[in-house]
Amino acid sequence: MAAAQKYRMDMCHGPLLGKVIRFSVPLMIANALSLMFNAADLIVLGQFAPGEAMAAVGVAPGFTTLMLNLFWGISAGVNVLAARFTGAGDQKNVFRTVHTAMFLALIGGVVMTVVCLLLTPWILRLMSVPEKIFDKAALYLQIWSLGMPFMVIYSFGSAILRAVGDTRRPLIFMGISGLANVLMNLLFVISFKMDVAGVALATQLANVISAVLIWRALAVPGEPYQFKWKKLHIDMPVLKEMLRIGFPAGIQGAMFSISNVIIQSTVNSFGWEAIAGNTAALSIEGIIHVFFGAFALAVVSFVGQNHGARKYKRVIKSINTTLGCACVSAVVLTVFGVIFKRQLLAVYNPDPVVIDWGCIRMDYQLSCYVLLAVMEVLIGALRGLGYSLGPTIVSLTGACVLRVLWVFFIFPLDPRLENLMISYPVSWAVVSAVCGWMLWCICRRMLSRAASRKFDHLKI
Secondary structure (H helix, E strand, C coil), X not given: CHXXXXXXXXXXXXXXXXXXXXXXXXXXXXXXXXXXXXXXXXXXXXXXXXXXXXXXXXXXXXXXXXXXXXXXXXXXXXHHHHHHHHHCCCHHHHHHHHHHHHHHHHHHHHHXXXXXXXXXXXXHHHCCCCHHXXXXXXXXHHHXXXXXHHHHHHHHHHHHHHHXXXXXHHHHHHHHHHHHHHHHHHHHHHHCCCHHHHHHHHHHHHHHHHHHHHHHHHCCCCCCCCCCHHHCXXXXXXXXXXHHHHHHXXXXXXXXXXXXXXXXXXXXXXXXXXXXXXXXXXXXHHHHHHHHHHHHHHXXXXXXXXXXXXXXXXXXXXXXXXXXXHHHXXXXXXXXXXXXXXXXXXXXXXXXXHHHHHHHHHHHCHHHHHHHHHHHHHHHHHHHCCCCHHHHHHHHHHHHHHHHHHHHHHHHHCCCHHHHHCHHHHHHHHHHHHHHHHHHHHHHHHHXXXXXXXXCCCCC
């Protein structure tokens, strides 16, 4: 128990800035490692397998992200509940949350595996995957689907550990499983000549390792989040609250994926150089997003714990601190990215035409990333306070519907990539403004209740 306690963090007392940074840095490193290990799949295939193998794996992310987004959203609900009960010192409800979450992870993961296996051929036809790579793409996705329960277990388990302030052990587990993934990639692809099947199998075995490690971390005796197999069950009141907070976030993620597919189809109309440049720029943006995105995850736990402890002024201070950290990191990194954009893009592809297309995206997207940082922290703060439906509706309207309408009505007026890319910062600004107003109203009401000592209790 003592060994496990050193990983926990008291978010309700002491200076905030240092704790926010200590909480967020392991998240940054873990997410960066995740991106690198995912890239390793493509690098190994690109170097040691036929060209169509890399293309077959390349069609998967749109489908896999869509399938996982729902559970990633629900994991936010797990994080909020566990953080709130931890802050309130309510060990009984922490225990109920843990066992409901892990039971849901098991059942939901198995159901999604069956759904993915059944839908894979239909989805690939819908995506117009070329016949040359169709069988390999289907094989990759079918093997990938078998690992769904383990991916969901790791996602939910990490959310529980984040709720108690532990971001170091998920980082360690990510490093161990990621290294195993790379080594198994090399073994299966180079030695066993398994190409697509080898990469998929290596990825899923790595997911098994990460799930087992996260489960062992939750089984530490004496901890309020201690997992016990005999207590595994669904607690309906907890499940309802978990889904109330997390399900809208999952739907939002799924809709984001669909809107991005529509925009990507428009990018495809500019030719392969534009596709290559857009892909390279997107990868660079993803790496930069990892750093300020960690603060958007941190705000959920900090707000959740302090809200549970009824430290409402500290809730507001947590929001301001994480927002400031996110904005500073976004500005510094995006300035670097914009200045060295051509050099960064050349790492992916030295073709000057490809670099020119990538620069267009980075000029309009990367230079406005501070708006995205503001938007994500504000949405995270609202979810940490237990408000999920409102920001989801705002995000879907501002970031999804607006972009789709832009593609169909604004873009045709000036069909250039610049006109398409500007839809992103416009949507970020709109969502940030509305969510900021919502958060200001909620915080003002929260402080008013605190002043009059009329507290709301979570009835579970």
